Amino acid sequence: MQQYRIIWADDEIDLLKPHILFLQNKGFEVTPVNSGADALDEIDQNQFDIVFLDENMPGMTGLETLTHIKASHPNLPVVMITKSEEEHIMEEAIGAKIADYLIKPLNPNQILLSVKKLLDNKRIFSEHTNQGYLQEFQKLTMEVEDLEDFEGWADLYRKLVYWDLQIDETEDKSMYDILNDQKAQANMRFCDFISDNYYDWLNNPDVDRPLMSHQVLKKRVLPLLKSGDPVFLIVIDNLRFDQWEIIQPDIAELFDVSNKDYYYSILPTTTAYARNALFAGLMPLDISKKHPDLWKDEDSDDGKNLFEEQLLGEHLEREKLDIKYSYNKIIKAQDGKQLVDGAKNLMNNQLNAIVFNFVDMLSHARTDMQMIRELAPDESAYRSLTKSWFQHSSLYDLLKFLSNQKVKVVVTTDHGTIRVKKPYKIIGDRNTNTNLRYKAGKNLAFDEEGVLFTRKPEEFRLPKVNVSTSFAFAREDFFFAYPNNYNYYVNFYKDTFQHGGISMEEVIIPIVELEPK
Known part of the structure; x- marks a missing residue:
């Protein structure tokens, strides 16, 4: 096991000898110093894994020392230790990106917990995650064999996504091969399930069926209009469940996720079919019959998704909803900027439908461009690119604006990808x-x-x-x-x-x- 090195700066360092001995007995190497200046000298000359820093030292204070440490060693974790519980000191320390904050008198286990949390958490997390997945593995395997309903399959898939994301955060990734084999087995059975049931979902009124593309607006979006608040439907093209989970923490800082659910995309799981069905509230065959001027067949060279706004309008008219609505498709960064700049005007509409095409473009770019392939060689990197895009996107800016308004927001997609x-x-x-x-x-x-x-x-x-x-x-x-x-x-x-x-x-x-x- 790696021996970690700790430097501890306190003007009363001799009084902390019992705590230092405790850490040494636990296998840590501890270098004690009496001042912030001495700590900076040691840090410049030697390699350390963590700094314990008393806040109230004569000469250079702990906060001043912290500022110097972060300027020269920004990734070195610092634990601030103080007798004071004054809020402004805590806020200054947090603003300077301390890793932890301990208040005297210190407890040995409190110190050990802080050290383990900062230095050994990856190993501990990896061991617990791998052990947890192995315990769950047999249960998931039995579920795969026994599942016969669409709700159960959705629940199983979300469990596999959860373990995918958990294992992705471990250091050794040793469980990935097992998980991928289990996902492959589950997908094989899921495809059998779809083959056995898809026809009945579309043609037999007496069978239970999942919410599907052509039912989403009528059952999940349009009822929200009754609240009287503007409703925003945001469709992120090509978004999988794991990609949603990776951007959810940023969204959860702005919104309460009041209802995280799922639906089943129709076949083919493509924009031309699934998204047209989403906006039209009709299956593709019915669109082609009711609105032949708005449907482009496979043999057409024209774009297959040029009439979503018109299909949405026809859908609202069919539902006898005489409302003010807007439709926007965001393909380029400039489109998104213009949308955000005019977001206040959208508040005058009862329904705003907005399509963000980035994730779909990312998947196509990954196919066509070697550089993107190298940036996203697997699902983990693909998710990372999605998160990076989102954090710098006009979608994030729009959500920040909406989080301060009295609105209803639905975020969804038209299909996933594999x-x-x-x-x-x-x-x-x-x-x-x-x-x-x-x-x-x-x-x-x-x-x-x-x-x-x-x-x-x-x-x-x-x-x-x-x-x-x-x-x-x-x-x-x-x-x-x-x-x-x-x-x-x-x-x-x-x-x-x-x-x-x-x-x-x-x-x-x-x-x-x-x-x-």
Whole structure:
């Protein structure tokens, strides 16, 4: 075990000898000094892991010493020790980024707890996390085998996300392989579950079904209009549950997360289908029939999501809601700045729908740009990029503004994404779409085992370009690849984040209500 080095500065250091001996007996090396100046000299000449600093010393005070330490060694943790409980001293110390604050008279275990919290917490956390996951592993394995309902699958997925995030914070990551195997097994069973139930959810009125894309506004957003407060619907395209969890702490400083829930994205889990269904309140087949001018088929070269504002308007009219509303899509930084600058004007609307496209652009950029691949080689780094974007985004600025208003806020997404690893050979004609996770065409050829396939798209409430159009959906972490130039294709797309198919990551997605504090 590593021996940590502590420097302890106190003008009455001789009186602290029992505490120093206690720490030495626990395996710590302690260097005692009588003043702040002596502490600075020692720190400049030697390597230490932690500083204990008395606040009330003659000459250079503890706070003055702290300022010098942070200027030269900003990452060295400092524990301030004082007899005083005066609030201004505590605030100055906290403002100078102390690591901990102890008040005399000191208790040996109090000192040891502070040291362990600062120096050994990573090891302790790793051991407890790994032990906790191993204890939970068998229970989760049994759940995977026994689950038969959509609520149970959502609960299981969120448990796996929780352990993913916990293990990500450990030092050795030794449990990752076990967790990834368990997630793979769960996804295989989840895909079976979707294959067995998806048709009935859409066509059988007597079965229990999850909240789905086309029901979100009617059941979770529009009822909030009754409060009389402006309602803000924020759709972060392509946001997975783990990405939500990574930005939630920043949001929780501004809002109470009053209802953290989930819904199931429709298939295909893509913007063109799932987000159009979200705003229209209709399945894609019904959109194409009711509003043929607002729907673009797979064979169209036009953008597939150019009419979301109109679809939202039609939806509100169908619900007999004569309200003032706005729709904004944020693609570039300038779009976001303009939105935030005009945020006060949005308060005049009863409903404001805002789409943020960054996460979707990130997944596509990661596919197309080698630099982004290297910045985000795995889920952990992908989450980190998402958090960094959020903390510097116009979305965060907008939420800061809204947190000081009397509003209702719903944050959600249209679908998730999965890192694909295994190619699946498929043959299609020249008009087959390019998405790697689903294919729509009239001459699809593949091994049907391991793929959800329908020759009758209308059963999945999907429009078809011609009478022989069929749909194939990739399962788990597979992606479709054509035999032509197969090796290049596989090497280029393997380990990229894709969406359109069936996996827990793509289908089970967050919807959250926020209340300003």
